[in-house]
Amino acid sequence: MVRGILLDLSGVLYVGDTAIAGAVDAVSRLRQANISYCFITNTTRRTSLSIQQSLTELGFSIKLDDIFTACSAALDYIRIHQLRPHVLVHRDLYQEFSTLDVRNPNAVVLGDAAEDFSYQNLNTAFRILMQDNTTEFISMGYNRYFMEADGLSLDLGAFTAALEFASGKQAIIMGKPSKDFFLQAVLKLGCKPEQVLMIGDDVESDVNGALRAGLQACLVKTGKYQQGDEDKICTANAQIADDVGAAIDRLLR
Amino acid sequence: MVRGILLDLSGVLYVGDTAIAGAVDAVSRLRQANISYCFITNTTRRTSLSIQQSLTELGFSIKLDDIFTACSAALDYIRIHQLRPHVLVHRDLYQEFSTLDVRNPNAVVLGDAAEDFSYQNLNTAFRILMQDNTTEFISMGYNRYFMEADGLSLDLGAFTAALEFASGKQAIIMGKPSKDFFLQAVLKLGCKPEQVLMIGDDVESDVNGALRAGLQACLVKTGKYQQGDEDKICTANAQIADDVGAAIDRLLR
Numbered sequence: 001m002v003r004g005i006l007l008d009l010s011g012v013l014y015v016g017d018t019a020i021a022g023a024v025d026a027v028s029r030l031r032q033a034n035i036s037y038c039f040i041t042n043t044t045r046r047t048s049l050s051i052q053q054s055l056t057e058l059g060f061s062i063k064l065d066d067i068f069t070a071c072s073a074a075l076d077y078i079r080i081h082q083l084r085p086h087v088l089v090h091r092d093l094y095q096e097f098s099t100l101d102v103r104n105p106n107a108v109v110l111g112d113a114a115e116d117f118s119y120q121n122l123n124t125a126f127r128i129l130m131q132d133n134t135t136e137f138i139s140m141g142y143n144r145y146f147m148e149a150d151g152l153s154l155d156l157g158a159f160t161a162a163l164e165f166a167s168g169k170q171a172i173i174m175g176k177p178s179k180d181f182f183l184q185a186v187l188k189l190g191c192k193p194e195q196v197l198m199i200g201d202d203v204e205s206d207v208n209g210a211l212r213a214g215l216q217a218c219l220v221k222t223g224k225y226q227q228g229d230e231d232k233i234c235t236a237n238a239q240i241a242d243d244v245g246a247a248i249d250r251l252l253r
Numbered sequence: 254m255v256r257g258i259l260l261d262l263s264g265v266l267y268v269g270d271t272a273i274a275g276a277v278d279a280v281s282r283l284r285q286a287n288i289s290y291c292f293i294t295n296t297t298r299r300t301s302l303s304i305q306q307s308l309t310e311l312g313f314s315i316k317l318d319d320i321f322t323a324c325s326a327a328l329d330y331i332r333i334h335q336l337r338p339h340v341l342v343h344r345d346l347y348q349e350f351s352t353l354d355v356r357n358p359n360a361v362v363l364g365d366a367a368e369d370f371s372y373q374n375l376n377t378a379f380r381i382l383m384q385d386n387t388t389e390f391i392s393m394g395y396n397r398y399f400m401e402a403d404g405l406s407l408d409l410g411a412f413t414a415a416l417e418f419a420s421g422k423q424a425i426i427m428g429k430p431s432k433d434f435f436l437q438a439v440l441k442l443g444c445k446p447e448q449v450l451m452i453g454d455d456v457e458s459d460v461n462g463a464l465r466a467g468l469q470a471c472l473v474k475t476g477k478y479q480q481g482d483e484d485k486i487c488t489a490n491a492q493i494a495d496d497v498g499a500a501i502d503r504l505l506r
Contacts, residue, residue, distance in 0.1 A: 117372045123407050126398070130405055144419045145379070152383055154376050154419050161418035166397045166411040 002216065002251055004189035005030065005037040006182075008200035009051065009067075011223015012244050013039075016149030019058040020222050022245025027060055033252055036189040040182075040198075042070045042141035042175035042205065044111035044156065045090045068185050070140035070175030071096055074109060077174060083107040083136060086128045088121055090114055107136040110163065110171070112156040122159065129167040137163065141175035143205045147224040176202075177209025186215065197239075199247050203229040211235050218247045255469065255504055257442035258283065258290040259435075261453035262304065262320075264476015265497050266292075269402030272311040273475050275498030280313055286505055289442040293435075293451075295323045295394035295428035295458065297364035297409065298343045321438050323393035323428030324349055327362060330427060336360040336389060339381045341374055343367055360389040363416065363424070365409040375412065382420040390416065394428035396458045400477040429455075430462025439468065450492075452500050456482040464488050471500045 007013065013023045030037050039062060043051065048067045055062050071093060078085055084104060087097045089111030097109070108125045129135055143155035160171050175181055186193050193214035200206020201223035210217040211234055218239035219230060230240050241247035260266065266276045283290050292315060296304065301320045308315050324346060331338055337357060340350045342364030350362070361378045382388055396408035413424050428434055439446050446467035453459020454476035463470040464487055471492035472483060483493050494500035 113372075115372050117375075119366075119368050119370045119407070122370075122411075126407050126411075127404055130398075144421070145383075151380055154372070154379050154415070158375075158379075158415040158419040162407070162411040162415035165414035166407050168397070 001195060002197045003035065003195040004186070004191035004197070005035055005248075005251070006040045006185055006189075006196060006198045006210070006215070007037060007244065008176075008198075008202065008206050009039055009041045009055075010043055011147050011201035011225070012199060012220055013055065013060065014058055015147050015223055017058075018149070019060070020243055022243060024059040026245040026248040027062065029252060030248055031061065035251075036191060037066070038185055038188055039067045040069075040176065040185050041067065042112075042143055042156070044069070044071055044093060044140045044175075045114055046092050047096060048072070050092065068188060070181065071111065073181055073184060074111075074138055074140050074174040077138065077172070078107070078109065081136075083138075085109040085138070086125060087111075088113050088116070088125045089140075091116060106132070106134065107138060108163075110137075110139040110156065110160055112141065113159075117159050122162065126163055126166055129163060129169055135169075137167065137169045137171045139171040139173055141205070142171075142173045142177065143175075143202060145224060147201075152224060176200075176205040177212065179209075179213040182210055182213035182215060186213075197251065199241075199244055201225045203232045207238055208232070208234045211238060220244055220247055254448060255450045256288065256448040257439070257444035257450070258288055258501075258504070259293045259438055259442075259449060259451045259463070259468070260290060260497065261429075261451075261455065261459050262292055262294045262308075263296055264400050264454035264478070265452060265473055266308065266313065267311055268400050268476055270311075271402070272313070273496055275496060277312040279498040279501040280315065282505060283501055284314070288504075289444060290319070291438055291441055292320045293322075293429065293438050294320065295365075295396055295409070297322070297324055297346060297393045297428075298367055299345050300349060301325070303345065321441060323434065324364065326434055326437060327364075327391055327393050327427040330391065330425070331360070331362065334389075336391075338362040338391070339378060340364075341366050341369070341378045342393075344369060359385070359387065360391060361416075363390075363392040363409065363413055365394065366412075370412050375415065379416055379419055382416060382422055388422075390420065390422045390424045392424040392426055392428075394458070395424075395426045395430065396428075396455060398477060400454075405477060429453075429458040430465065432462075432466040435463055435466035435468060439466075450504065452494075452497055454478045456485045460491055461485070461487045464491060473497055473500055
């Protein structure tokens with residue numbers, strides 16, 4: 001029995017600047033059904049507000065409060081642990097970190113900085129990680145790649161892995177597939193983990209992450225999905241659907 | 254009994270633009286003794302000729318033929334396997350790859366591209382790796398970091414790890430700590446592996462790599478050496494010396 005739904009955004013609702021066929025209608029039907037839902041994303045190239053605006057332009061009707069991001073989880077963690085982070089994130093996300101004390105950093109926070117993943121910026125982050133054994137390494141995701149309009153592209157996980165390898169420090173992951181991150185989203189829905197279905201196109205971050213956190217999961221064959229990804233699912237009871245429309249049809253039938 | 258010596262370059266003979274104290278003299282004494290030697294480096298920011306010229310300016314007297322690089326090993330591999338590589342290397346190394354057929358690539362070759370490790374260049378390499386399961390991934394090193402004049406800096410290993418993580422493909426490593434690479438250098442000296450001492454500042458790439466290939470090894474406390482590195486040596490019979498001068502003193506006494 002499914003009482004709540006978590007939906008990934010990029011590759012599930014849209015790719016690049018285009019909504020996936022049937023996705024607008026699927027979200028609309030979900031809103032009319034008596035099921036809690038929330039959009040859960042590791043996208044750290046944009047703020048929640050910017051995500052909401054783009055979704056609106058694509059025809060989706062989504063409340064700002066229904067978007068749960070790795071960035072908000074990271075900000076919570078930084079405040080609770082009173083960290084002074086060196087921040088390497090996308091320039092559109094700077095404002096989210098602008099009120100933090102970042103002098104004499106005792107942590108490095110990594111987001112998907114895209115073109116700002118230059119050698120120099122990565123090296124600066126590396127040197128801060130190497131300054132002191134106690135310096136914390138926080139990353140807002142561990143995704144390998146995502147689907148852009150012109151093909152697969154390197155995601156934050158690759159650069160997290162690079163700094164982990166060089167520094168010998170394991171990053172604390174704030175986004176999917178972190179169990180804590182899924183459980184925070186489940187809490188937001190007011191459900192138990194086993195009552196919640198995660199719908200995503202990333203077999204590792206979305207599907208296996210959710211399953212390991214005790215949720216149900218559905219892999220959709222859109223976005224970054226590649227043939228054979230279903231063979232990488234870590235349990236036998238996951239669902240597979242052609243797209244988010246088919247996944248929600250099956251649920252509401 | 255030591256009959257041959259392999260010496261690492263950066264961090265052992267020099268750091269940045271400065272020779273390490275006693276290193277020029279140590280190489281000079283080695284030349285006068287009846288011991289084969291060879292300089293073995295993963296440095297892929299420069300050609301062997303450029304390395305030789307800089308060493309000469311620093312006061313070292315070293316023959317071009319005595320420098321064995323990851324780049325020459327990679328070029329051999331590419332020719333033997335008739336690969337058409339997409340090459341992401343330092344711009345000073347382009348000429349070394351200029352005669353290869355690189356159309357319709359069936360391999361990616363990674364060197365230490367330094368500032369050319371941009372998001373876009375890494376993403377291009379990633380997309381070629383993902384095109385086809387048979388596309389080979391060759392990297393000219395797996396070093397985590399190296400010592401520059403202004404501090405530790407990210408080395409090729411970090412970017413190799415990033416592309417391995419994202420693509421799910423394991424790189425074939427052409428430089429240290431690859432066993433094949435050490436054995437090629439040993440062959441060049443005309444010795445048996447157990448007769449050869451490797452002197453280096455990188456506990457993983459130089460020391461443990463050499464020990465695993467059946468050589469002797471000496472860790473020097475210069476360059477990228479950090480306190481506690483000696484505890485990371487994988488066997489009990491490695492040597493430790495303050496610098497290359499002390500290591501060669503001990504050997505020639």
